[in-house]
Amino acid sequence: MAAVDLSKLVEEKRFWVASFLAAALLFTLSRYAAAPSSSPPPSPSYGHRLNALVDLTLVYDRGAVCLDGTPPGYHFLPGFGDGSHNWLLHLEGGSWCRNFKSCAQRKQTNLGSSDHMDTRAEFVGILSDDQSQNPDFYNWNKVKIRYCDGASFSGNVQHEVKNGTDFFFRGQRIWEAVMADLLSKGLSRAKQAFLTGCSAGGLSTYIHCDDFRALLPKTRTVKCLADGGFFLDVEDISGRRYMRAFYNDVARLQDVRKKFPHCSSDMEPGQCFFPREVAKSISTPMFILNPAYDVWQVEHVLSPQGSDPQNLWRNCRMDITKCSSKQLEVLQGFRKALLDAIDEFKTRREWGMFIDSCFIHCQSMKAITWHSPLAARINNKTAAEAVGDWFFDRREVKEIDCEYPCNPTCYNAVLDEPYKED
Ligand SMILES: *[C@@H]1O[C@H](CO)[C@@H](O)[C@H](O)[C@H]1NC(C)=O
Ligand SMILES: *[C@@H]1O[C@H](CO)[C@@H](O)[C@H](O)[C@H]1NC(C)=O
Numbered sequence: 001m002a003a004v005d006l007s008k009l010v011e012e013k014r015f016w017v018a019s020f021l022a023a024a025l026l027f028t029l030s031r032y033a034a035a036p037s038s039s040p041p042p043s044p045s046y047g048h049r050l051n052a053l054v055d056l057t058l059v060y061d062r063g064a065v066c067l068d069g070t071p072p073g074y075h076f077l078p079g080f081g082d083g084s085h086n087w088l089l090h091l092e093g094g095s096w097c098r099n100f101k102s103c104a105q106r107k108q109t110n111l112g113s114s115d116h117m118d119t120r121a122e123f124v125g126i127l128s129d130d131q132s133q134n135p136d137f138y139n140w141n142k143v144k145i146r147y148c149d150g151a152s153f154s155g156n157v158q159h160e161v162k163n164g165t166d167f168f169f170r171g172q173r174i175w176e177a178v179m180a181d182l183l184s185k186g187l188s189r190a191k192q193a194f195l196t197g198c199s200a201g202g203l204s205t206y207i208h209c210d211d212f213r214a215l216l217p218k219t220r221t222v223k224c225l226a227d228g229g230f231f232l233d234v235e236d237i238s239g240r241r242y243m244r245a246f247y248n249d250v251a252r253l254q255d256v257r258k259k260f261p262h263c264s265s266d267m268e269p270g271q272c273f274f275p276r277e278v279a280k281s282i283s284t285p286m287f288i289l290n291p292a293y294d295v296w297q298v299e300h301v302l303s304p305q306g307s308d309p310q311n312l313w314r315n316c317r318m319d320i321t322k323c324s325s326k327q328l329e330v331l332q333g334f335r336k337a338l339l340d341a342i343d344e345f346k347t348r349r350e351w352g353m354f355i356d357s358c359f360i361h362c363q364s365m366k367a368i369t370w371h372s373p374l375a376a377r378i379n380n381k382t383a384a385e386a387v388g389d390w391f392f393d394r395r396e397v398k399e400i401d402c403e404y405p406c407n408p409t410c411y412n413a414v415l416d417e418p419y420k421e422d
Contacts, residue, residue: 052077052129053120054144064177065168066148067103067112072174075121075144076185077129083139087190089182090127091208092147093199093362098249100162103150112148125370126196126384133367136388137194141186145178152204155254169254175208179215192221194391198362199296202229206278206286207259213284223391225287226275227364228294231301233274234337237330238307243300247273276341285350287390288342289363289383292335293320293404295413296361302334318415320359320404332403339400346398352390354383357401358410369411377409
């Protein structure tokens with residue numbers, strides 16, 4: 001008897017270790033949440049079952065199309081039990097394209113064309129239907145909305161032809177068409193609704209949060225969560241505002257200015273695209289989930305290509321433990337810029353935040369970082385617990401972690417190669 005029990009225990013432990021290694025490998029390989037990938041095999045979750053694989057549904061609506069003119073789409077996983085009247089939507093991320101050259105490249109990928117999208121998506125983290133991985137939202141209706149317009153669902157240009165090739169900048173219309181479709185499939189009856197997104201999809205969430213609120217009656221609970229989407233308008237290590245120049249290009253190319261009533265005429269068009277500006281006019285309760293040393297931003301906002309001709313930041317960009325003390329000082333300055341930028345939102349009673357001091361990106365989209373024995377904790381709560389506490393008004397959640405390297409629970413990313421800019 002005892003021997004049998006012991007072998008069971010060993011088996012159990014072996015399964016857990018294997019699950020963790022597989023998940024860690026997948027995490028390392030994917031690097032960022034939205035890296036283009038071929039159809040993924042399901043990876044084990046922290047529970048004892050495989051993650052759900054969910055089919056792609058295309059939305060046919062004249063005018064609402066991806067960069068290359070193909071229909072947009074989403075993956076829908078029905079809710080169950082007492083979650084069946086609640087809806088959680090996730091807006092996919094994947095950076096932006098700033099000119100015809102980079103948008104032309106994007107048309108050849110899943111981020112610009114549904115012809116290149118995986119027909120099935122793996123639902124993990126906040127999208128998981130496994131209670132051990134996603135304690136508060138596991139049984140909700142869940143939708144992953146694919147990103148294929150190149151400008152965070154905000155462009156609306158009638159038609160662009162360049163050099164004999166068609167480009168469609170229709171993110172705003174994709175948003176409207178997908179919402180109309182989901183409303184007809186039950187979203188309109190949602191008792192509670194939660195709009196989420198990470199990275200460029202986090203920015204989309206700031207942009208569309210109030211639009212989402214307006215789709216549902218006032219009596220329903222509607223909130224939004226932007227994960228890894230608080231991009232900063234700061235100088236890079238060479239003293240230039242690379243990100244603002246990048247956003248200026250995106251905003252001009254896709255004519256996003258009319259989407260931003262908050263934008264004053266003396267601001268550059270790209271400035272209006274930063275969450276700090278977008279968030280000022282949001283009246284719906286928002287949760288800001290963001291690491292203070294977002295790896296994507298360290299790589300693309302703080303030390304973008306061209307800012308570091310001697311490649312002195314190469315190792316630090318890929319692994320925070322390899323940063324020199326001087327580079328760490330720059331990173332602490334970056335953290336401070338984030339805290340300054342979100343300071344005005346701390347006083348909003350209905351808002352929540354979880355700003356951990358980890359070297360990571362998109363924490364709601366990975367089992368390890370969302371809710372697992374290895375997830376970062378602030379005041380002993382994982383991101384999943386903090387977001388749940390806030391959503392259901394269990395407590396006020398305005399968590400700001402102490403500065404790196406103070407938090408021993410951080411799961412810090414180690415990247416395997418530098419990013420290639422388009
Ligand atoms: C325009 O088309 C020509 C010929 O097809 C091609 O060589 C060139 O690279 C294109 N330029 C752009 C910006 O797409
Ligand atoms: C931290 O949370 C875990 C449950 O997630 C609990 O078991 C543990 O006792 C907590 N530790 C402290 C110090 O509160």
